[in-house]
Amino acid sequence: MTTDSPAAASDSSASPEIQQDPRLWRKDGWTARVIKNEDDDGWAVAMIKDGEPEPALVGPWTMGRDKKNPKPLDAAAFGTLVKTASEVLRRHEQQLHAQLHKRVTVDGDHGDIDVTLDIVPDEYEPYALLTAFDAFGGQLAQQRVEPTFKLSKSAAQAWAAGGFGRVGG
Structure with missing residues (x-):
């Protein structure tokens, strides 16, 4: 109807x-x-x-x-299907977010430093942004890196220890 x-x-x-x-x-x-x-x-x-x-x-x-x-x-089946399909989409979005956004915490001279890697999956020119934040959320440094850059605790520690100079990748 x-x-x-x-x-x-x-x-x-x-x-x-x-x-x-x-x-x-x-x-x-x-x-x-x-x-x-x-x-x-x-x-x-x-x-x-x-x-x-x-x-x-x-x-x-x-x-x-x-x-x-x-x-x-019927209405009950449709409601269940909408709930299930919405959950599938939510999980897919969480998985995609986890693939495109990484975060590690390292020790800095003045406390913890959070280092994030945010991959921008542009169709023609993908890239990633490597960003360092102090314990209060203030941005300390940011640079563009290759989307294949592997963020690890040791790589983040080396970047911070080097004064946030240019990293490869």
């Missing part, structure tokens, strides 16, 4: 599209689509966040009572 008429959907002042069909639900920035499983005779459900080209989640879907057609989507 579609709650918005085609005329309302084309009206730019209309609320976001809500669609609740047995095999397709759209609501709150998500689309759940029940699809034929290409690997066997079963069914799958794909969860796609609005504006994303690929599904955030694809998983098996339950067969209906006739053991031939899929079970229809």
Whole structure:
């Protein structure tokens, strides 16, 4: 059942599209689509966040009572799917953040120094920023390095001991 008429959907002042069909639900920035499983005779459900080209989640879907057609989507299933797909995206973002941002703490002359490496994955010219902060969060030094630079405790300690001079990498 579609709650918005085609005329309302084309009206730019209309609320976001809500669609609740047995095999397709759209609501709150998500689309759940029940699809034929290409690997066997079963069914799958794909969860796609609005504006994303690929599904955030694809998983098996339950067969209906006739053991031939899929079970229809409902509000409870859609809510669970949105929660699960959101968690998948959150974990992916955390993993990407961990890959692109490193931090180590070393001893400096006046206390702890936090050294961070932030990789900027530019398609054409990727680079990284190596930055040193004092114990109060004040920036002591920063320099651009290769995105392949390996931040380690010993490399950070050597950079700090050398007065934050140019590092290789």
